[in-house]
Amino acid sequence: MKAKHSDPKRASSLPEIPLPFLGRLIHPLIRERRSLAGALSWMGLGILFFFIFIAVFAPLLVPFSQTQPFASPVLQAPSLQHLMGTDNVGRDVLSRVIWGARTSLEIMAIGVLIALAVGFPVGLLSGYVGGKIDRLLVLIMDSIYAFPGLLLAALIAAVIGRGVFNIGIAITVIYIPLYFRVTRSQTLSVREEPYVEAARALGAKSHTVMFSYIAHSAIIAIPVIFSLSSADAILTAAGLSYLGLGLEVDTPGDWGRDLSDAQSFIGVGIWWMSVFPGLMIVILTVGLSFLGEGLNDIINPILRKERS
Amino acid sequence: MPKTGSLITYAVTRLILSLPMLFILLTVVFFVLRVIPGDPIAALLAEGTPPYIVEAVRHSLGLDRPYWEQYLVYLAQIFTGNLGISIGQYFKGQSVLAVILQRLPATAELTIGAMLVASIIGVGTGLIAGVNRDKPVDLIVRLYGTIIFVIPIFWLGEILQIVFAVNLGLLPAQGRFSGLDPPATVTGFYTIDSLLAGRIDKFFIALQHLVLPCLTLGLVLSGFFTKTVRANLLRTISSDYVEAAKARGIPRGRIITRYALKNALIPVVTVLGLQFAILFAGAVLTERTFSWPGMGSLLLLSINTADYPMIQGTIVVYAFIIVVISVIVDIINGLIDPRVRY
Numbered sequence: 064m065k066a067k068h069s070d071p072k073r074a075s076s077l078p079e080i081p082l083p084f085l086g087r088l089i090h091p092l093i094r095e096r097r098s099l100a101g102a103l104s105w106m107g108l109g110i111l112f113f114f115i116f117i118a119v120f121a122p123l124l125v126p127f128s129q130t131q132p133f134a135s136p137v138l139q140a141p142s143l144q145h146l147m148g149t150d151n152v153g154r155d156v157l158s159r160v161i162w163g164a165r166t167s168l169e170i171m172a173i174g175v176l177i178a179l180a181v182g183f184p185v186g187l188l189s190g191y192v193g194g195k196i197d198r199l200l201v202l203i204m205d206s207i208y209a210f211p212g213l214l215l216a217a218l219i220a221a222v223i224g225r226g227v228f229n230i231g232i233a234i235t236v237i238y239i240p241l242y243f244r245v246t247r248s249q250t251l252s253v254r255e256e257p258y259v260e261a262a263r264a265l266g267a268k269s270h271t272v273m274f275s276y277i278a279h280s281a282i283i284a285i286p287v288i289f290s291l292s293s294a295d296a297i298l299t300a301a302g303l304s305y306l307g308l309g310l311e312v313d314t315p316g317d318w319g320r321d322l323s324d325a326q327s328f329i330g331v332g333i334w335w336m337s338v339f340p341g342l343m344i345v346i347l348t349v350g351l352s353f354l355g356e357g358l359n360d361i362i363n364p365i366l367r368k369e370r371s
Numbered sequence: 372m373p374k375t376g377s378l379i380t381y382a383v384t385r386l387i388l389s390l391p392m393l394f395i396l397l398t399v400v401f402f403v404l405r406v407i408p409g410d411p412i413a414a415l416l417a418e419g420t421p422p423y424i425v426e427a428v429r430h431s432l433g434l435d436r437p438y439w440e441q442y443l444v445y446l447a448q449i450f451t452g453n454l455g456i457s458i459g460q461y462f463k464g465q466s467v468l469a470v471i472l473q474r475l476p477a478t479a480e481l482t483i484g485a486m487l488v489a490s491i492i493g494v495g496t497g498l499i500a501g502v503n504r505d506k507p508v509d510l511i512v513r514l515y516g517t518i519i520f521v522i523p524i525f526w527l528g529e530i531l532q533i534v535f536a537v538n539l540g541l542l543p544a545q546g547r548f549s550g551l552d553p554p555a556t557v558t559g560f561y562t563i564d565s566l567l568a569g570r571i572d573k574f575f576i577a578l579q580h581l582v583l584p585c586l587t588l589g590l591v592l593s594g595f596f597t598k599t600v601r602a603n604l605l606r607t608i609s610s611d612y613v614e615a616a617k618a619r620g621i622p623r624g625r626i627i628t629r630y631a632l633k634n635a636l637i638p639v640v641t642v643l644g645l646q647f648a649i650l651f652a653g654a655v656l657t658e659r660t661f662s663w664p665g666m667g668s669l670l671l672l673s674i675n676t677a678d679y680p681m682i683q684g685t686i687v688v689y690a691f692i693i694v695v696i697s698v699i700v701d702i703i704n705g706l707i708d709p710r711v712r713y
Contacts, residue, residue, distance in 0.1 A: 206395040209645060209693055213652035214670070218403050218686055221415065221674045294521050302656055305525050306671055322526055326660070329532050330544070337533070341526035348521035356517060 084282055091361050104357030107290065110350025118165040121316075125162065127155035138328070141335050148335035150321070151328060156335060160343050162316025166227055167347070170300040173231025175238055175292050179285065182242025187281060189243070190250030191273050201247070204240040212237035212295075213302050220308040230309055234299050238292045245288050249281035256280075283362060290355030294348040301344055318344050381705045389698045396690040401445055404683055406438060415677035428458070432679055449687055459678025467684035471666065475688075476559025477547060478665030481588065482654050484581050488589025493596020494636070500597065501604030501635070502627060512597060520594030524653045528587040528660035535583060543580050545662040550576055584661040588653050595646060596639065603635035610634075637708050644700040651689060 095101035117124060127134060127145075132152035139149040147156035189200045207215070212234075219233040253259060254277065262276050303309040304319025314320075318340040325337035412429050413420070429435050433444060448455065454467040462470050500512035536544035543549060547561055554564035554573050562581070565573035607613060608631050616626045655667030662668070666685055673681035705711045 202391055203395055206392045207399060209392070209648055209697060210396055210399075210690065211648045211650075211652035211655075211693070213655060214686065214689055215399075215403070217655070217670070217674070218400070218682070219407070221682065222403060222407065298521060298523055301523055302525070302652075305523075305656065306659060308674065319523075322523070322529065326529060329529055330537060332537065334533055337526065337529045341523060341529070344523050344526065345518075345521070348523075349518050352517055352521050 087283055088286060095361050100357045100360035103353040107350045107354025114164050114347050117161055118168045121161050121165045125158035127158045138333055147339045150336050156339050159316045160339055163318040166314060166316050167297055169227050170231045171293050171296040174234040174296045177235040178238035178242050182239045183246050186243040186246030187250050187273055187278055190247040204243045208240040213299055216299055217308050220303055225311050230300055230303055234296055241288055241292055245284050246281050249284045250277055253277055253280045287355050287359045290351050294351035297348050382702045385698055385701045389694050393694045400686050401442055454684035455680035457678055457681050459673055459676035459681055467680050471684055471688050474666050474669045478654055480560045481584055481663060482650050484585030485588035488585050489592035489596055493593035494600050496597045497600025500601040516594045516597035519590055524591050524656045525660045531583050531587055542582050547580050584657050584663055588657045591653055599639050603638050604631055607631040607634045640704055644697045647696045
């Protein structure tokens with residue numbers, strides 16, 4: 064470790080010119096594709112794109128219209144006509160599961176994107192400015208972070224009401240502290256870097272230093288928590304629906320509610336109502352966490368190298 | 372400075388430092404329930420409730436007063452232990468705090484059981500993975516740690532119900548107790564109360580009901596322990612004092628259990644505090660799946676019955692519990708790792 068600093072090759076080489084954000088992400092992904100971390104990331108990406116495909120083309124993919132209940136006989140076991148069976152009000156489980164991908168991804172996108180849009184700049188500012196504002200923000204964010212996320216989201220959902228957008232808002236509160244923490248700690252670690260010092264010495268304004276130089280470096284930590292918080296957002300949104308605090312009753316697909324409805328029929332051996340929606344959640348969240356952990360293993364060494 | 376003295380100083384400091392956190396959480400709850408756009412009373416009451424009734428409920432709860440006044444009254448009531456009177460159909464007129472305290476032991480019994488399951492499975496699997504680094508078993512355990520952590524808790528609960536309660540008929544699928552009368556309340560923990568009453572039969576009934584909920588919640592939480600124990604074990608195994616122990620010819624098994632594992636567990640305790648947030652969130656879902664009459668069920672019941680004081684009270688008690696646990700975890704940390712205290 065210590066030998067690195069005295070490495071003559073390193074000392075004589077010019078400072079690396081940082082690639083743009085996507086390049087810094089995609090290059091290592093391609094380079095590492097044969098390692099375990101790379102394989103996990105690509106698998107996760109594949110699963111994510113599969114679900115995005117289902118969500119976008121849901122209207123074309125569903126075998127049965129979901130708007131009217133009792134369109135088919137109730138509680139049919141899986142068959143060629145209904146590949147995943149029908150539920151207690153005669154809706155095709157496969158069709159509901161496909162629509163569910165759309166609502167889940169919508170809520171997830173609203174939740175994590177707003178969290179990113181709030182948490183990232185606030186974390187940047189807090190870490191850069193420091194002092195009392197920083198301490199206060201850290202205290203607030205850490206307190207919220209320590210509180211059970213689902214409970215807070217349930218409370219907000221109960222107050223602002225149902226619907227895709229409202230649930231997205233309710234869960235975003237859980238993830239703002241996460242983006243804040245990660246961005247702030249990245250900011251702290253690059254704040255004193257020579258290139259930032261240099262920019263300041265050359266007379267760059269505070270906001271230029273913050274939003275061009277530091278943000279550029281801090282954003283590389285985002286994809287990992289973006290994937291992991293997305294997985295958690297899917298789970299939390301499904302949890303809220305399961306608790307009866309999620310979407311409107313006539314939403315065409317809602318994995319959490321399906322699992323809640325399935326509960327009453329477990330005792331009489333109706334397994335398909337709970338198995339299939341649950342599997343969808345598991346495959347998507349596992350994909351997202353593979354992506355997150357794979358990226359983490361790929362990006363962390365790069366971060367360490369950049370700093371050494 | 373004497374050793375015990377510094378620990379007490381540390382504990383007291385930590386306790387004082389927890390006050391801002393409590394204060395912030397209470398403020399967040401106030402903010403969510405009263406300030407953010409949306410009308411909690413109208414949202415909670417059934418659609419089509421006449422406006423004058425909504426207005427009357429709001430007035431009776433003091434929600435029509437200025438925010439600063441509401442806020443001061445809210446804080447004053449909480450710190451005098453007065454969480455208000457229920458207005459829901461099930462507990463109308465009862466003290467909110469009394470109802471919550473009645474439900475608290477059920478949640479405590481569930482979460483403690485789940486924590487036990489999670490630590491046993493998590494430390495066990497983490498140890499196996501760490502010792503067999505990069506072998507197939509390590510890969511399988513790591514996969515387990517990743518997957519189990521993102522499985523929806525309620526789905527896992529339903530699957531366990533299908534397998535163990537419906538198909539195999541081994542365990543009850545719902546509730547805390549069945550068959551006989553529950554044991555007389557002393558602590559509220561059915562397992563402890565039945566033992567206090569000397570009723571082994573009741574103890575086993577209570578235990579049977581605990582198995583599936585605790586397994587469900589514990590399994591999901593174990594993924595975190597698996598990963599943390601493995602990572603820390605790998606770090607301690609490669610450290611100098613383990614090398615030294617190896618050089619002295621101490622058997623490998625003994626090195627792992629006596630030297631490496633012990634130090635690998637310290638960082639686990641450090642991050643344990645945050646796991647309680649996941650534990651309590653998971654408990655709400657588990658309580659719903661297994662019809663477990665704890666605080667999570669109470670919260671849902673109060674949301675469904677528009678019991679505003681009960682909703683607020685339950686969340687406030689959760690906030691208190693979270694703060695108290697974070698203090699306890701920190702003090703335990705100071706106890707096992709003296710470096711933390713300075």
